[in-house]
Each structure stands twice: as structure tokens, then as C-alpha cells.
Amino acid sequence: MSGGHASGRVVIVGAGQAAASCIAALREADATRPIVLIGEEMSLPYQRPPLSKSCLTEGAAADGLLIRPASWYDGVDLRLGCRVEEISRRDGRVVLGTGERLAYDQLLLCTGSRARRLAGEAGGDLDGVHSLRSLADAARLQGELLPGRRMLVVGGGYIGLEVAAAARSRGLSVLLVEAGPRVLGRVACAATAEHFRNLHSARGVEIRESTSLHRLTGTDRVRRAILSDGSEHEVDVVVVGIGGLANDGLAARAGLETANGIVVDAHCRTGDPDVLAAGDCASFPLDGRHVRLESVQNACDQGEIAAATLSGKPRAYAPVPWFWSDQYETKLQIVGIGEGHDSIVVRPGKRDGAKSIWYFRGDDLLAVDAINDPASYMVGRRLLTAGLRPDRRDVANVAFPLASILPPRG
Amino acid sequence: MPLITWRGADGTEIGAQVVPGTNLMKAAVAAGVPGIHGDCGGALACATCHVVAPGDWADRLGRPGVMEDEMLDMVEGERTPTSRLSCQIIAEDDLDGLVLAVPEAAR
Numbered sequence: 001m002s003g004g005h006a007s008g009r010v011v012i013v014g015a016g017q018a019a020a021s022c023i024a025a026l027r028e029a030d031a032t033r034p035i036v037l038i039g040e041e042m043s044l045p046y047q048r049p050p051l052s053k054s055c056l057t058e059g060a061a062a063d064g065l066l067i068r069p070a071s072w073y074d075g076v077d078l079r080l081g082c083r084v085e086e087i088s089r090r091d092g093r094v095v096l097g098t099g100e101r102l103a104y105d106q107l108l109l110c111t112g113s114r115a116r117r118l119a120g121e122a123g124g125d126l127d128g129v130h131s132l133r134s135l136a137d138a139a140r141l142q143g144e145l146l147p148g149r150r151m152l153v154v155g156g157g158y159i160g161l162e163v164a165a166a167a168r169s170r171g172l173s174v175l176l177v178e179a180g181p182r183v184l185g186r187v188a189c190a191a192t193a194e195h196f197r198n199l200h201s202a203r204g205v206e207i208r209e210s211t212s213l214h215r216l217t218g219t220d221r222v223r224r225a226i227l228s229d230g231s232e233h234e235v236d237v238v239v240v241g242i243g244g245l246a247n248d249g250l251a252a253r254a255g256l257e258t259a260n261g262i263v264v265d266a267h268c269r270t271g272d273p274d275v276l277a278a279g280d281c282a283s284f285p286l287d288g289r290h291v292r293l294e295s296v297q298n299a300c301d302q303g304e305i306a307a308a309t310l311s312g313k314p315r316a317y318a319p320v321p322w323f324w325s326d327q328y329e330t331k332l333q334i335v336g337i338g339e340g341h342d343s344i345v346v347r348p349g350k351r352d353g354a355k356s357i358w359y360f361r362g363d364d365l366l367a368v369d370a371i372n373d374p375a376s377y378m379v380g381r382r383l384l385t386a387g388l389r390p391d392r393r394d395v396a397n398v399a400f401p402l403a404s405i406l407p408p409r410g
Numbered sequence: 411m412p413l414i415t416w417r418g419a420d421g422t423e424i425g426a427q428v429v430p431g432t433n434l435m436k437a438a439v440a441a442g443v444p445g446i447h448g449d450c451g452g453a454l455a456c457a458t459c460h461v462v463a464p465g466d467w468a469d470r471l472g473r474p475g476v477m478e479d480e481m482l483d484m485v486e487g488e489r490t491p492t493s494r495l496s497c498q499i500i501a502e503d504d505l506d507g508l509v510l511a512v513p514e515a516a517r
């Protein structure tokens with residue numbers, strides 16, 4: 001097998017955001033390409049971001065979350081509610097939970113990531129303890145958001161903060177603990193974290209940083225939380241948002257290289273030319289290191305990169321990552337990756353309540369966090385895409401039009 | 411149900427009857443319109459749903475909101491006076507016959 005079957009049968013494992021994006025691009029390249037889509041969940045690919053946002057505050061019909069309607073998949077061999085248990089690379093087959101063996105010419109793994117769970121000894125298996133990854137998780141949690149209840153959120157990342165915001169607007173009291181020195185510690189700088197800490201405090205969320213959950217107790221259902229500072233709290237609902245783990249076990253068992261994700265090159269190829277990976281499950285090269293991103297942008301764009309490789313027209317993946325988070329009426333838009341910055345510049349926004357935080361390493365712009373400030377987000381995105389380095393003084397000066405340093409469009 | 415048509419940069423047209431209340435990014439993605447990705451699902455984060463309305467439709471479509479307006483200022487393909495992010499346009503019966511131009515793909 002050479003990896004050059006630009007018309008062969010593509011089997012995609014994992015029916016999520018990356019898979020949907022790949023299918024769209026594969027069909028644009030060749031409308032007759034045989035495609036099999038195998039997904040463990042019963043649903044067609046759907047959007048996960050609303051699960052921690054509008055689904056909790058407003059509820060959401062599953063249909064409204066579908067990335068494409070059922071009719072769009074006409075011609076795709078759909079195997080939903082079906083788990084792939086093994087990959088047999090020797091004979092080019094995947095083995096389903098039913099025992100069925102399905103042949104592939106090329107295989108794309110889009111198995112996503114799963115929530116890191118709280119250990120059973122710490123009370124992670126008690127009723128009323130939730131994590132949030134799937135539609136089913138969101139439906140269960142939404143049913144628990146009753147006014148007056150006391151919620152504990154474990155973990156101050158985006159999902160934890162979004163759930164806290166949703167719970168407050170549904171009338172619950174919320175205590176959020178973050179083991180690290182500050183919320184958003186792994187993903188944002190201190191200035192952005194402070195903005196969101198203040199926002200949540202103003203809305204009545206109690207945030208305790210440098211505090212971890214020691215243990216949850218209760219007989220069947222969770223009743224109390226014991227924190228690392230020794231305090232004890234009565235709780236009705238607990239949401240655990242302590243990060244995600246790549247679903248890379250299937251690949252590892254098949255002898256493919258994994259290291260915090262399935263290791264791929266810039267074309268989404270694993271060490272086996274007939275096996276690719278894309279989305280949350282993949283670890284790819286970016287600026288001289290390997291990274292794994294859990295974002296819609298990455299899933300969509302890598303899905304297309306994988307399709308290009310599968311169609312025999314490989315393109316290298318060189319993303320300017322973007323992400324967003326909605327909390328209360330605040331919209332955070334992020335472009336770039338701020339990790340490794342050595343300075344930040346705050347740019348006041350043109351409107352009340354708008355501002356942006358610009359991350360630099362030396363003179364290089366790394367990332368922008370825009371708070372209710374789409375104009376700065378978009379200009380930052382174009383500067384990063386063009387590889388330009390705005391002067392820090394210009395960034396700090398709201399009167400300076402940053403767009404003026406962009407090359408003319410064309 | 412209003413009939414909405416999308417015209418690609420190469421002149422090809424795709425039309426669809428759209429259920430009132432649906433946003434026009436979702437409608438385009440459902441109809442498989444090339445160039446409309448709608449990656450962020452309508453969260454005003456991606457701008458991959460940019461369309462250009464005919465000049466005489468601007469009034470019926472209404473003005474973009476503040477956030478949408480700021481995004482449009484900096485979209486990849488040039489902004490025109492009738493540019494919109496289609497995830498922010500909700501189908502209503504009075505949009506029947508609307509023809510939207512899809513600028514060169516912005517991703």
C-alpha cells in the first residue's frame with residue numbers, strides 16, 4: 001500500500017467536527033469518492049461549543065446543533081452508534097464493536113478528546129457529578145440546573161467558566177475552585193484572567209484559586225465537597241472541567257506513534273502513509289514543536305488538510321489558530337497562541353467595555369485576546385496571518401489605526 | 411418559505427427554500443453552498459459566512475449589529491456596502507427572491 005489511492009475508499013473513525021469538514025472537502029475534490037463514516041455517538045456530527053453555552057441557558061434541540069442536515073450525507077456510508085475497537089493495518093481493516101471487519105484504502109482518525117475525570121476515590125462516580133463533552137452530557141446537566149441549587153465547578157478553564165456563567169443565569173449559587181494560581185492559567189495571560197475573574201465575581205460566582213478539590217462525599221448522590229484549604233461545602237451539583245485527553249488509544253494499540261495525541265506531520269499523516277489523523281486527537285508540528293489543540297478552527301482546518309492529502313494534493317497545515325468563549329454577555333475572541341510570550345500590551349477598545357490584550361515575544365506578535373472587541377480580533381488575525389509585527393506603542397495607542405500597516409488587499 | 415439563492419464567484423447558483431427563522435449561514439451550509447463554511451456555528455468568531463446582498467435589498471435586510479459590523483470591517487475578502495455575515499440574517503417570508511453573492515472563499 002502506497003498511500004496514493006486518490007480515489008480509494010476512505011474510512012473515517014469519529015463522526016465529529018473534523019470528519020464533517022473532511023467530507024465536505026473530499027466531495028469537492030471528487031464527488032464520487034467512496035466514504036464510510038463510523039461514529040460511536042448516535043448523532044450525526046454536531047457542534048460542541050453550544051453545549052457549555054446556549055444549551056445550558058436556553059436548552060437546545062439536538063437538530064439545531066447538527067453541522068449538516070441528514071440529507072447532506074446522502075452517498076456516505078454512515079455507521080452511527082458504532083465503535084471501532086481495533087485497526088488491523090496489516091490487512092487494511094478496522095474492526096467494529098459488532099465484530100464486523102471493514103476494509104479501507106485510507107483511514108482517517110477523528111476520534112476527538114474526552115474529559116479528564118475525577119477519580120472514583122475522590123468521589124468522581126457519585127450521582128450529581130458531571131463532565132461535559134457530549135450532547136448526552138449537556139442534556140443531563142441541563143436537567144440539574146434548578147434555581148437555588150448549589151453548584152461546585154472544579155477547574156477554571158473555558159468550559160468551567162462558561163458553565164459557571166450559565167448556572168448563575170439559571171439562578172444557582174456557584175463556587176469555582178482552580179488548583180493553579182489563577183483561572184485560565186494554561187490558556188491566557190494574567191490580564192485576561194483578571195478580567196474574567198472580576199466578571200464572575202461581579203455576577204456572584206465565588207472563585208477560589210490555588211485551591212483544589214480534596215474529595216466529594218455523599219452516599220449515592222454528592223452532598224459535600226472538601227477542599228484543599230480544609231473548608232467543607234454543601235453542594236447539589238458538581239461539574240468537573242479539568243481538561244481533555246486525546247482519544248489516541250486506538251491508534252496506540254495499532255502501533256502508531258502517540259504522545260499527547262496521535263503524532264502527525266503537517267499533512268495529517270501518521271507514520272503509516274495510509275493512516276491520517278485530524279482534530280482534537282492529533283498532535284501536529286507548529287513553529288518547531290508539536291501541539292494538540294481542542295478547537296473548532298483546528299478541527300475544521302485539519303479536516304480540510306486531511307482531505308487534500310487524501311485527494312493526492314497535499315497542502316501543509318500552517319494555521320493561525322482562533323477560538324472564542326461566551327460568558328454572560330461577554331464575548332472573548334482569541335487569535336494566535338500566547339504561550340511563550342514575554343510581554344503584553346493592552347489596547348483600549350473603541351467602545352465602552354471593549355479592549356484587547358496583545359501577546360508579544362520580543363518584537364513578534366504571538367496572539368490577541370479581544371474582549372467585546374471584534375475589530376481588534378479581526379485586525380490581529382490579519383496581522384498574524386500576514387506575519388506582521390506591529391509596534392507595541394502603536395498597539396497601545398487606540399488612536400492609531402492598526403489596519404493601516406496591513407498590505408493592500410488583493 | 412422564502413426562496414434564497416447563492417451565487418458563487420464563478421457564477422454558479424444554488425437555491426433553497428428556507429424555513430423562516432433559520433439563519434442564512436445554516437441554510438447555505440445545509441444546501442452545500444461552496445465558500446460558506448460557518449465554522450463557528452454563528453458565534454461571530456469565524457467570518458466564514460460572508461455574503462454580499464444586492465444594493466436594493468439593504469433596507470429589507472436591516473443593518474448589521476455592532477459586533478457584526480466590526481467583524482465585517484476586517485473580513486478577508488473586501489467589505490462592500492451590502493456585506494453581511496449571513497449567520498446574523500434570519501430568513502423571513504419577505505426575503506423571498508433574495509440572491510446573495512458569495513465572495514471568494516475566506517478560509
Ligand SMILES: Cc1cc2nc3c(=O)[nH]c(=O)nc-3n(C[C@H](O)[C@H](O)[C@H](O)COP(=O)(O)OP(=O)(O)OC[C@H]3O[C@@H](n4cnc5c(N)ncnc54)[C@H](O)[C@@H]3O)c2cc1C
Nearest residue numbers: 014016017018040048049084111112279280294295296299
Ligand atoms: C463543552 C465544550 C465547549 C467547547 N467550546 C468551544 C468553543 O467555544 N470554541 C472552540 O473553538 N471550540 C470549543 N470546543 C472544542 C471543539 O468542540 C472541539 O475542538 C471539536 O469538536 C473537535 O472536533 P473533532 O472532530 O476533533 O472531535 P469531536 O467533534 O469531539 O468528534 C469526535 C467523535 O469521535 C467519536 N469516537 C471516538 N473514538 C471513537 C471510536 N473508537 N469509534 C467510533 N467513534 C469514536 C466520539 O464519540 C466523537 O463523537 C468545545 C468543546 C466542548 C466539549
Ligand code: FES
Nearest residue numbers: 450452456457497
Ligand atoms: S458563522 Fe462564524 S461568523 Fe458567521
